Amino acid sequence: MKWAVVLATVLALGAARAPRGGSNLSHLSALLRNDQVGINLCPTCIQFTEEAINELLDIILNAGVVGTCGTLCQALAQKTGSQALGEVCTILCDIAGVEEFVKLIQKADLDPIYFCELINTCPVFDNGDASITDLTVDPASGPQGPRSISFTISSKKGTGTGELILFVETVDGIPVENGFLLMAQNATAFPVPQAYTLKAEPNPDCDPTQQMCEMWVPGDYVLKVEICNGECGSSHPHSQVYDRKEANFTITG
Secondary structure, three states, X not given: OOOOOOOOOOOOOOOOOOOOOOOOEEEOOOOOOOOOOOOOHHHHXXXXXXXXXXXXXXXXXXXXXXXXXXXXXXXXXXXXXXXXXXXXXXXXXXXXXXXXXXXXXXXXXXXXXXXXXXXXXXXXXXXXXOEEEEEEEEOOEEOOEEEEEEEEEEOOOOEOOEEEEEEEEOOOOOOEEEEEEEOOEOOOOOOOOEEEEEEEOOOOOOXXXXXXXXXXXXXXXXXXXXXXXXXXXXXXOOOEEEEEEEEEEEEOO
């Protein structure tokens, strides 16, 4: 869920949060305006944790006692085949110390944002707010094909580290979803409007023998947009839903 910024600057690890349901949703406009410069460890930490937390838990479980950050992170690099993950692991582990790092990995319970708040690389702000207005899908009715999604995010107090989720409730029940990291921001950080494209048409590269493929059959669809402090749906501290909105659209035969 990265930002120096437009939604992306995670050293060598990648950009926006991993898609939760395919690549049908793409972001067209910068989610945030950010006047900060330099390296921000928060998005780096979250991207790293999304990619490495399961492997780290497995290493910790099998190793029992982990001696040093170097030992732990070299084991991660070997297990994943990624020297970049090993190097970021070393940076984050050195910040906390190996014993605390291991303890927090276990405490985070597969929640990357919560872990990075525990390790003090992402700021915590529990008094924030955000609202979604003017949500539209265009065209609202028509044949298969791209839909333009637009909405405005506004805030009076600013936001904590969290995420924005776009989810389409489809006719056949196959999930179409994507999540975007929302860095902690002041109240003036959101440009307007937000713009996304939904590819409401079958993906020619999707193999139904290997995965579920959304076919975008005729019928009524519901777009749901959710903005959260922390990970949406998390029960951990520093997590809440700021706002959620829905919009309907129809695919005709």
